Amino acid sequence: MQPEAVAALEKMGRYLRTLKNFTVHGDSTIDVVTEDGQKLEFPGTIDYKVRAPNGLHLEMKTDRKQREIFYDGKTLTVYGPKNKLYASTDAPPTISALLAAIDDKYGIELPLADLFLWGTDRAPSSALTSAVFVGPARIGGSVTEQYAFRQEGVDWQVWIEAGEKPLPRRLVITTTDDPAHPQYASTLTWNTSAALKDAAFTFMPPKDAQRIKLVEVDVAAAQEASP
Template sequence: MINKYLLLALFIPFVMFAQNTKVDSIAVLVTDRMSDVIGDLTSCSFKMEASMDETGQYGLEKRFTSYQVYLKGPDRLLVQARGDKSHKGYWYNGEHLVYYSYRENNYSVIAAPDSTLTAIEKIHNDYGIEFPAADFFFPAITDDILENFPVFVYLGSKYINGKECFHLMADNDKMNFQVWVSNDAYTLPIKFSITYKDREGTPQYNATFSEWNLNPDLPDVLFDFIPPPDAGQIAILPMQDE
């Protein structure tokens, strides 16, 4: 059953902008609503299980990473990540971001802008640091999809872990992006998949969300990093411009 908030979209046909371009109004409406719900949150937390194909000795190998993410207001972020290759954390408090390696017991402090989304974008551009599912928290996610993907369609109702979801797909020459959004009042992302068509072996990135907690009372101290005993401070250099 289609969410009552989106019922009217069923009667709006595909919008055809040009040859080989398809934009489905249902896909746009679902993404807009998801973005509006996330944008109205004062805080949230969630878990994410991700897998990424990487080139190994015998072809593509899957690497797994588990994330625990906490966000509060416009300027607080905490990410805990544990994977096959590393165990790390990121603390952002509106002034700086701290990267800490649990395995190496060292940390770096990076000056950052005073908003979470701006900080994520700048630190990614300057240092190549990836933040899990960051695109879902940018208000312009629908516009970004429409700008970069000539195909954006609704593929029907699917079930992920027993939950009914809207299945959306965006496609271009280099990438195929699919997302499953919960068919309920909150319309939150449940799973997404990226296929890199322009890379050898067409590797995939897959991620599943769980344990969404909306507007929890998160203390500010949660986002302040306290160095463990004997932890060493190191410097991270920004990437060099090519």
């Protein structure tokens, strides 16, 4: 546990919590492990528009799936552009509360959710079992410092921009409690002074869209049933 690595993570978290209006684009890859153990990689993109504390729009695109999530501080809407189906439900008043509620109630975990958890008591450094400074690196033209961390079930790396804006520029997460060790990786591009309007966070259903119900799940039972 190198103190400078823990300090860098905490500094990044504090800075992220100061951001009020921002967008972040992620060029991502995710590993999917087949039943016979073969690991497949799927590329995709993630785009967030965020207005703290109660505005969020997420657009996820891969060759296999597209999803949009709208949140305006009162209502959460999940929309599938390909099949024109959407579901809406009442939502808590903050992004932080939203993340916990939709995970517990609907089993929905947003990609790169750590961007909203670092610097809060939901991402304590006490959960780390290892923290190491790897060295300097350049990501997308930005000078960064690479760090490697470990905690139960996960190894992860983050490349933090050097200087006064310690933004995470790349994130790699390896699931260690799966024998195949699947990875998720994303390289991030930020705009920390985005001009965002209310309409960005409000879902307006297309004329041919059909509303469905967002079904609650028993997360604990699902975890017990999984192999």
